[in-house]
Amino acid sequence: MGDFMIEAELQRKFREDGVVYLPQALSAATLSLALTAYDWSLAHPGPGAGLLPDDGGGEFYQDLANPEALVAYAPLLACVEFKQILQNLFQHPQVWFMYEQVFTKRGGRTRRTPWHQDASYLPVAGEDLAVMWISFDPVDYDHALEFVPGSHRGVLYDGASFDPADDTAPLYGGDLMPRLPDIQAQRDQWPIVSWATVPGDVVIFHPGVLHGGAQTAPNQVRRTLSLRFFGADAIVAHRPSRRQPVARGEGTPQKAQHPLTRMRSAPEGEPFRDPEFPLL
Numbered sequence: 300m301g302d303f304m305i306e307a308e309l310q311r312k313f314r315e316d317g318v319v320y321l322p323q324a325l326s327a328a329t330l331s332l333a334l335t336a337y338d339w340s341l342a343h344p345g346p347g348a349g350l351l352p353d354d355g356g357g358e359f360y361q362d363l364a365n366p367e368a369l370v371a372y373a374p375l376l377a378c379v380e381f382k383q384i385l386q387n388l389f390q391h392p393q394v395w396f397m398y399e400q401v402f403t404k405r406g407g408r409t410r411r412t413p414w415h416q417d418a419s420y421l422p423v424a425g426e427d428l429a430v431m432w433i434s435f436d437p438v439d440y441d442h443a444l445e446f447v448p449g450s451h452r453g454v455l456y457d458g459a460s461f462d463p464a465d466d467t468a469p470l471y472g473g474d475l476m477p478r479l480p481d482i483q484a485q486r487d488q489w490p491i492v493s494w495a496t497v498p499g500d501v502v503i504f505h506p507g508v509l510h511g512g513a514q515t516a517p518n519q520v521r522r523t524l525s526l527r528f529f530g531a532d533a534i535v536a537h538r539p540s541r542r543q544p545v546a547r548g549e550g551t552p553q554k555a556q557h558p559l560t561r562m563r564s565a566p567e568g569e570p571f572r573d574p575e576f577p578l579l
Contacts, residue, residue, distance in 0.1 A: 306387050313388045314426065316448035318504035320494045321384065325433070329378040330499055333433055336368075336375045337524045340401040343367060352463050357409035357515060363400035366555035369575060372399060381431070381526075382579040388503065389427040389530040395576040397423075397527040398559050404513075404521040411514040413466035414482040416450070417506035417527075419458035420470075422538055422563045423571045427530025432502040435522040442521075443493040444502065444513045447482070451507030456480070466511075471539040482509065528579075533571035535562055 313319050325333065345365025350358060375381075376396050385394040417430060432444060456479045458470030467479040482489050493512065494502060504510060506527070515521050558573035565571075 310388060310390060313429075313503070313505070316492075317451035317508040318446045318448055318492070318502065318510075319388075320496075321501045321503065322496075323499045324384060324501040325380055325499050326378075327499070329375070329380055330433075330435075332375045332378060333524055334435055336372050336399070337401055337435065337522060339371050340365060340368060340399065340524075341403070343371070352461050357517075358403070358405050359409045360403040361400065364398040364557045364559050366557045368399050369396075369557075369577060372396070373577070376577055376579060381528075384501075384503070385429060385528055385530070385579065388429060391427065391531050393531045394579045395529050395533075395572075396579065397529050397576060398557065400525040400527070402521070402523040402525070404515040404519075408517050409515045409521075410463065411466075411483070412444070412511050413459040413461060414447075414479060414509055414511035415459040416456060416509055418451070418455055419476065419538065421506060421527075422536055422559075422565070423506075423529060423533050424536035425529065425533040425571070426505075427532045428506050429528045430504050430506055431526040431528070432504070433524045433526070434496055434500075435498055435524070436520060437498070438496045438513070438521070440493060440495040442512075442514060442516070442519075443495055444510055445491050445493040446504060447489050447509040448492055449490075450509040451505040455507065456509075473539070475539050482511070529571055529576075535565045535567050535569050535571050537567045538563075 309319055340362050343365065344362055345367065347364055348362035350360055382394060386392055454477060457476040459466060459479055460468045460470045462468035466483060467481050469478050496502065513521065558575040561573055562571060
């Protein structure tokens with residue numbers, strides 16, 4: 300009964316808040332496989348690899364949705380923790396892996412990650428969507444990723460263009476989506492939450508949740524692996540037609556197309572499915 304109550308509470312918090320913190324959710328073996336997958340991504344940059352704009356003198360590198368990662372990440376995705384956690388949160392046996400995203404912040408001071416919603420960039424909607432945030436370095440409270448709980452049930456804002464001069468500068472522009480609010484300038488008006496983490500901890504959030512932060516200080520290194528998953532209720536949702544803000548590309552052009560790319564042209568409202576998305 301106790302375990303059931305714990306699971307029920309996590310389900311409730313994920314549905315209502317859109318973000319949950321799971322201390323030591325990953326075994327040492329799974330964490331090791333996660334680091335191996337992360338290192339593979341650094342050694343095999345995909346089409347989306349590059350440096351994000353930064354004004355602090357440090358390096359803010361990312362890569363995401365590498366088509367080759369769908370196979371390379373298979374040993375990590377086979378770890379039982381992912382399936383168990385997500386089946387519990389979704390309350391459904393079917394869970395698919397969408398794509399990976401890796402971040403490295405190092406060198407000098409790096410900027411805060413601007414407040415944004417991942418859903419603004421993704422052609423998908425639904426309740427059964429989850430981002431697993433895994434850091435390979437201890438993160439104290441002052442440098443942690445921050446969230447506005449419940450914001451996944453509110454307005455879907457325009458994406459952040461990651462302009463160093465203006466964190467709310469819109470990605471798409473126009474009247475299709477409202478501009479991001481300046482949360483950082485109005486912190487006392489938002490119910491912001493965050494957690495200090497150590498390797499093995501996992502923060503899971505819905506891609507519609509407003510989040511940002513995770514700046515680094517000089518000589519600090521931040522290595523993060525973000526895994527994106529979806530469940531049975533996920534549907535195709537069209538976004539304005541514009542490239543995502545991945546800067547100064549370092550990726551290698553590849554012929555393979557990621558299924559996420561194909562979903563961008565799929566009929567709106569249809570089930571978000573592609574045979575190449577791995578089923579856990």
